[in-house]
Amino acid sequence: MKSHSNFNRNQFKDYQSIIIRVITLWIITFYMIRLWEGALPNTFYPLHLAKPQYDLSYWFIRWTQLDLLILKNAMSANLFTVSLFASLVLLFIWPKKWGLGVLAWLHLFLLYALTNIYIGHSQHYLAASVTILLVACLPIRSWFSYAWEGMRFFTCWLYGSAFLWKLWFGAFTDWGTGVETVKINMAAWMYHHPKHFFTDILAWGISHPFLFNAGHKAIIIAEGFFIIGFFTKKYDLYLMAFALFIFISTMLFSDVFFVEQLIILFPLLPLTFWKYLNGQKQMQHHMN
C-alpha cells in the first residue's frame, strides 16, 4: 500500500521523450482521421456564425479577430491546417524542445477554440489534448516528472468532477435520466437506421428502461471511482478499465464519441509500461 500512496518525484524524468512522442503521435493520428473526414478548419472555414458563449478566451480570440484571419478563406484555413500538422511533427522529432511544445500547444488551443466557436458546441474531448500537451511546454527539465504526475491528478479530477457535477445537478439521483438520455441522443440515429439490428437493441432497451437507467448509474459511479486516484495509484489500471467502459457505453448508447479524450489516460499507465517502450526503442536503435 505504501509504495502506491507515496510520491516519487523523479520517476518519469528519463521517459520525457518517449512520453511526449507517444501523446504527440496519438494527436497526429486522430487529427489525420479528422482531416480525412473533413473535420478540420480547411473544411469548416465557410461557417461565419460564431458562438463564443461566455468563455473569456473565446471573447479574446474574437476581439483580436484571429479567428477571422485563420478562417478568412480556403488558403488561410489550409495554411493553418498545414501549420498545425507541422508543429506536431516537429514536436514528435524534437520532443524535448519546449519552444516546439508551446508552438504545438498554441495550434491545438486555437483549433479547439475555433472548432467550438464555429461548430457551435463545446467539444470537451478536444480539450484533453490541449491540457495534456502542457507537459511539453515546460522550460525546465526537472519539472517534467512533476508535470506528468500532475496530469494523472488532472485525469482523476476530470472524471471525478464529472461525477460530482452529476451529483450536484441531480443526474445521479434521478432514475429516469438514463433512458431519457438514450431517447434524446439516439432518436436521430434510430430514424436514419430503422432496419439496423442495433435499432432493435435500442428499442428493446427503451421499452425495458431498467437496463439503461441502471447502466447510466454504473457509468456515473465509475466516474466517481476516479476520486480514489487522489489517494493511491494502486487502482490505476482499474480506473483505465472504467474509463474505457464509460467511453464504449456512451459511444453506443448516447452517441457521444470522445475517443480523442482517451489521451488523458496515458498518465495512468505504470512506469513499467514506459520502461518497456523505452527499452524496445533503445533495442531497435542498437540493432540499427
Add this chain to the structure above:
Amino acid sequence: MLFISFLKSVFYKERRLFILLMVFLTALILTNLSRNQISPFYVWSMYASVNHPQESYDFPVIIYNEETLATEPFYRDFHKMHYQYPLYNYLSYENYGNKDWHAEKAHHWLPNNTELTKKIYPTNEDWNNFFDSYQHLLQLKTNSILYQLQIKNVSVIYDAQGYPQVIKENIIYEKS
C-alpha cells in the same frame, strides 16, 4: 494522501513550478465555482442535468441533392457534429425570437451595442446569411456541387416497443 504528498514535494523541491501549479489550480477551481468555462480551464459538467421525458424528440434531417445525408453513420465519427451543431445553433436563434440569446444575456459583462460587443457576437447579417455559409460547408464536406437542399426538423415519439414514430416534420430551409 498521494495528492498532498505531491504538493509538498513540488513546494519543497520546485518552488516556481509550485507557483504555476497554484495559478492553474486556482483558475480551475474558480471557473468551476462560477460554472463558466474559461478555456483552457475546463468545467466537465456535461450531461449533469436531469433529463425529463419530452413531448417529442427533435432533430434536423438534411436532404442534399435529393438524398438524405448520412449524418448518422453506424460507426461514430468526427464530422457528424459539423452537420448538426451549426444547425442547432441557428435554430436556437429562430426559437429565441430571432435573437442571439448568448449576446442578449451577455449584458452583465458587456455594454450593449459597443464595438466590442459587435466584434464578439455575430451580427444580424451573419445570422441572415447562415444558410449561404452552410451550403458552402455542405459542398466542401460532400465534395459535390449543390443543386437541391432541404433541411427539415423531424419530431418523433417512441411507441410501446421503443421505436421512434414521426409525428411532425417542419421544413426549415428549402432550395431547389
